[in-house]
Amino acid sequence: MFDDDDQLLARVREISLALPGASERISHGRPWFFTKSGFAIYGGSVKGDGGWVQHPTALLVKADPSELPAWLDDDRFFVPGYVGPSGWIGLDLDDDTDWRLASELVETSYRLTAPARYVRELDEHHPA
Numbered sequence: 825m826f827d828d829d830d831q832l833l834a835r836v837r838e839i840s841l842a843l844p845g846a847s848e849r850i851s852h853g854r855p856w857f858f859t860k861s862g863f864a865i866y867g868g869s870v871k872g873d874g875g876w877v878q879h880p881t882a883l884l885v886k887a888d889p890s891e892l893p894a895w896l897d898d899d900r901f902f903v904p905g906y907v908g909p910s911g912w913i914g915l916d917l918d919d920d921t922d923w924r925l926a927s928e929l930v931e932t933s934y935r936l937t938a939p940a941r942y943v944r945e946l947d948e949h950h951p952a
Contacts, residue, residue, distance in 0.1 A: 836866050844938075862937065864930050877884060881916060885915075887932070888932050
């Protein structure tokens with residue numbers, strides 16, 4: 825479901841694996857980045873009228889609940905299948921991606937899901 829040499833995936837890996845305690849594993853055919861639980865996924869899908877619509881180069885993250893309505897009003901974002909009902913959003917990545925935004929989304933998701941000791945370690949090196 826993904827190309828391990830994909831440059832967009834390489835960028836997501838760089839951002840995600842720089843966070844304290846972060847690891848990567850393949851789950852359901854896609855790269856997942858996690859500590860105790862997942863905080864970013866590369867690739868996703870949306871249930872459409874004719875079945876599942878693939879977003880193979882999307883970044884999926886858990887959104888801050890206070891920011892979720894704004895992201896859902898932004899045409900760049902979609903509600904991914906499976907994890908969307910739990911507050912996750914998807915952003916399709918391409919050559920024009922705002923990587924600063926992508927990094928901020930990954931960090932927010934990390935802060936929402938990582939154990940407190942990892943968040944403290946992150947704060948010591950990179951305050952929110």
